[in-house]
Amino acid sequence: MQFQISNFPMSSDAAATLDLETREAIDIDRTKGDFTFPERNKFDAGTGLSSKTIDYISDVKSDPAWVREFRHKALQVFLDKPLPTHWATKDLEAIDFDKIRYYLSDGEKPKRSWADVPADVLETFERLGIPQQERAFLAGVEAQFDSEAAYSNVKEELTKQGVIFCNSTEGLKNHEEIFRPWFGKVIPTSDNKFSALNSAVFSGGSFIYIPKGVKLKQPLQAYFRINSENFGQFERTLIIADEGSELMYMEGCTAPKFETATLHSAVVELVALKGAKIQYVTVQNWSSNVFNLVTKRGLAMEDAEVRWIDCNIGSRLTMKYPGVVMKGRRARGEVISIALANTGQHQDTGAKMIHAADETTSNIVSKSISVGKGRATYRGQVHIPKHLKGCKNNTECDALLINSNSRTDTYPAITVKGNQHATQHEASVSQVSEEMLFYMQQRGLNPGQAMSLAVNGFINDLVREFPMEYSVELKRLIDLEMEGSVG
Amino acid sequence: MSLHIHDLHATLEDGTEILKGVTLDIPKGEIHAIMGPNGSGKSTLSKVIAGHESYLVTGGTVTLDGEEIFAMSVDERSRAGIFLAFQYPSEVPGVSNANFIRAALQARLPKGQDIDAVAYYKTLYQKMDILEIDRKFTARAVNEGFSGGEKKRNEILQLMMLEPKYAILDETDSGLDIDALKIVAHGVNAMRSPERGFLLITHYQRLLDYIKPDHVHVMAEGRIVRSGGPELAHELEKHGYDFLKEAAFA
Numbered sequence: 130m131q132f133q134i135s136n137f138p139m140s141s142d143a144a145a146t147l148d149l150e151t152r153e154a155i156d157i158d159r160t161k162g163d164f165t166f167p168e169r170n171k172f173d174a175g176t177g178l179s180s181k182t183i184d185y186i187s188d189v190k191s192d193p194a195w196v197r198e199f200r201h202k203a204l205q206v207f208l209d210k211p212l213p214t215h216w217a218t219k220d221l222e223a224i225d226f227d228k229i230r231y232y233l234s235d236g237e238k239p240k241r242s243w244a245d246v247p248a249d250v251l252e253t254f255e256r257l258g259i260p261q262q263e264r265a266f267l268a269g270v271e272a273q274f275d276s277e278a279a280y281s282n283v284k285e286e287l288t289k290q291g292v293i294f295c296n297s298t299e300g301l302k303n304h305e306e307i308f309r310p311w312f313g314k315v316i317p318t319s320d321n322k323f324s325a326l327n328s329a330v331f332s333g334g335s336f337i338y339i340p341k342g343v344k345l346k347q348p349l350q351a352y353f354r355i356n357s358e359n360f361g362q363f364e365r366t367l368i369i370a371d372e373g374s375e376l377m378y379m380e381g382c383t384a385p386k387f388e389t390a391t392l393h394s395a396v397v398e399l400v401a402l403k404g405a406k407i408q409y410v411t412v413q414n415w416s417s418n419v420f421n422l423v424t425k426r427g428l429a430m431e432d433a434e435v436r437w438i439d440c441n442i443g444s445r446l447t448m449k450y451p452g453v454v455m456k457g458r459r460a461r462g463e464v465i466s467i468a469l470a471n472t473g474q475h476q477d478t479g480a481k482m483i484h485a486a487d488e489t490t491s492n493i494v495s496k497s498i499s500v501g502k503g504r505a506t507y508r509g510q511v512h513i514p515k516h517l518k519g520c521k522n523n524t525e526c527d528a529l530l531i532n533s534n535s536r537t538d539t540y541p542a543i544t545v546k547g548n549q550h551a552t553q554h555e556a557s558v559s560q561v562s563e564e565m566l567f568y569m570q571q572r573g574l575n576p577g578q579a580m581s582l583a584v585n586g587f588i589n590d591l592v593r594e595f596p597m598e599y600s601v602e603l604k605r606l607i608d609l610e611m612e613g614s615v616g
Numbered sequence: 617m618s619l620h621i622h623d624l625h626a627t628l629e630d631g632t633e634i635l636k637g638v639t640l641d642i643p644k645g646e647i648h649a650i651m652g653p654n655g656s657g658k659s660t661l662s663k664v665i666a667g668h669e670s671y672l673v674t675g676g677t678v679t680l681d682g683e684e685i686f687a688m689s690v691d692e693r694s695r696a697g698i699f700l701a702f703q704y705p706s707e708v709p710g711v712s713n714a715n716f717i718r719a720a721l722q723a724r725l726p727k728g729q730d731i732d733a734v735a736y737y738k739t740l741y742q743k744m745d746i747l748e749i750d751r752k753f754t755a756r757a758v759n760e761g762f763s764g765g766e767k768k769r770n771e772i773l774q775l776m777m778l779e780p781k782y783a784i785l786d787e788t789d790s791g792l793d794i795d796a797l798k799i800v801a802h803g804v805n806a807m808r809s810p811e812r813g814f815l816l817i818t819h820y821q822r823l824l825d826y827i828k829p830d831h832v833h834v835m836a837e838g839r840i841v842r843s844g845g846p847e848l849a850h851e852l853e854k855h856g857y858d859f860l861k862e863a864a865f866a
Contacts, residue, residue, distance in 0.1 A: 562706070563669075564706050565706040565707070565708060567666075567668055567669075567690060567706075568702065568705060568706035568708070569706075569708065569716075570667075570689070570690040570691040570694065571666050571667075571690055571691075571693075571694050571699075571700050571702075572694060572716070572717075572719075572720040572723075572774065572778065573691050573694040573695045573720045573723040573724055573778070574691055574719060574720060574723050575689075575691045575723070576689075576691070578719065578723060579691075582708070582711055582715075582716070582719055583708065583711070585710070585711065586708055586709050586710030586711035586757065587709065587710055588710070589710035589711070590710065
């Protein structure tokens with residue numbers, strides 16, 4: 130299925146009717162993540178990628194031998210693999226791998242107290258509201274600045290219960306016995322070119338272990354901040370929820386707006402052992418020249434549940450298809466996804482649901498909004514093999530087009546073999562009607578406010594799935610994107 | 617102080633002239649009713665005043681307490697005090713009634729000032745009680761899955777919450793049974809005030825049994841062809857529009 134709707138008439142001078150106050154508010158607010166401090170890097174791997182780069186990173190990080198070897202092998206895979214062409218975009222060719230800096234850090238260890246974090250880094254995270262959020266509702270926070278975590282802390286009572294929350298470097302060194310057996314197992318190095326790249330140069334990201342039966346009442350949060358130009362951020366996250374445990378993990382990301390393209394290529398692996406539940410919430414708000422090429426996958430064992438709640442705003446190109454491999458009986462996988470593509474942006478997002486055991490259930494609900502010349506693509510893959518019994522999938526993808534030149538495409542690939550399964554797929558494309566906008570404007574809302582309200586209404590049922598603190602932020606981000614959208 | 621319409625001409629985008637010189641003065645404190653057969657331009661008049669972009673104003677003026685409104689956008693006119701109760705209100709999927717009305721009120725406040733949530737709900741519930749609207753209504757999406765009667769009541773609720781200077785009710789009585797009509801009329805009557813003018817657009821005299829107009833105008837073929845007191849509505853009811861047309865042109 131592929132939809133493209135044109136000829137949606139919109140008042141061409143509607144933007145001009147935005148009052149000055151509104152426009153000023155937009156201009157000021159848009160710069161929230163758009164600031165940068167002078168680089169403070171003691172360690173800089175330089176531009177370009179070779180085995181020397183790998184050794185530099187391994188040296189700086191004092192990697193164990195097995196990690197160094199893992200990186201070198203991954204580099205070879207990366208170099209051998211062509212750029213993915215099936216993803217239907219030529220834009221990837223604009224990435225110049227020789228001009229990227231693959232590792233930048235000030236050589237400081239992550240601090241346990243904000244008071245110890247260098248002043249400008251602290252100010253960065255304070256402007257983004259991270260310490261305040263931690264005090265308000267988080268069980269633990271990791272704040273990454275370019276390649277390394279500047280701050281990492283978890284509430285003491287959780288540490289006493291055996292919860293581990295640290296960055297991946299600390300994880301692989303201090304907790305090798307838990308880390309190593311799962312590392313690279315959910316997403317092998319060779320999964321795709323960018324997972325190989327991450328495997329070669331990864332730094333930062335979270336390592337989390339939740340012991341058997343421990344259920345976290347408050348979320349853990351990571352914040353990924355890019356500060357430097359021509360930089361690639363390659364965090365690596367591994368979360369292991371032991372039997373019967375539960376956690377919610379939230380990640381946020383921003384970068385300032387540089388003249389040149391920035392690359393963010395993360396790998397996130399989740400392991401939910403028998404009866405465990407993992408909810409992974411992302412609200413990304415990248416600036417409009419970030420290539421965001423992320424591989425995310427969860428493994429759900431018997432009676433376990435993995436939910437990806439994903440919101441993609443900003444970036445130049447995002448390619449992200451969170452997946453769940455349902456490996457144990459009655460395992461459940463879910464992807465709730467919101468994508469907003471504005472002019473100059475392509476959100477190529479979706480979900481992968483791999484059913485690998487009987488009576489497994491998956492649910493995909495995706496809503497995308499295309500604004501201006503923005504393009505949103507839903508790309509889904511649901512796989513239910515013949516030998517299984519009683520599997521269920523539900524896929525819903527709805528697209529909203531704001532302007533006549535907005536674009537959306539839907540590529541749902543649902544492979545179901547055998548006749549003992551239930552699948553259901555619905556897709557819709559809609560637009561905000563002129564009559565609806567007239568109605569809202571007659572009640573006193575300016576065109577931007579009216580559009581914003583309509584868009585928030587469109588995704589309202591999904592926004593409820595986000596924790597309250599994030600849904601407020603989400604609404605604010607959408608308001609900002611929509612205010613300038615009309616006309 | 618009035619909503620003053622002077623020699624108003626308007627066409628469709630294709631050039632078809634719908635309003636052919638309408639002049640009407642609605643002072644604050646008065647209720648004016650416009651009656652007329654289908655296609656006479658009644659609804660067009662309301663949309664042109666509100667600023668619908670399907671119509672092109674080709675002549676004349678509309679002033680709100682002396683201020684020209686045609687330079688204003690749709691939302692500016694609304695905030696300046698013009699309210700239109702729609703004949704066919706739009707659905708706004710996913711947006712609750714409470715949030716919608718709140719957003720409309722918020723749009724009227726100066727920057728940096730916020731609606732007081734407690735006071736807001738208190739007022740909202742009070743107005744809903746007058747219109748006999750169930751409390752669950754606040755959480756339902758605007759007009760989505762509403763019956764015709766519910767939609768019209770919602771329009772009046774918004775009118776009551778936004779407290780405009782001038783309210784235009786476009787065929788608010790159509791599709792209402794007699795009980796719903798009484799409730800809607802009750803709401804409108806509660807809003808009657810020396811500080812507010814009303815323009816009721818209706819096809820039938822029935823509405824005017826419950827909302828007593830000060831003046832009745834008859835519109836035909838894009839013009840006001842006759843004006844009078846409330847008795848004019850009864851005359852129309854008795855003799856129909858044909859009679860009137862003959863009388864007007866005799």
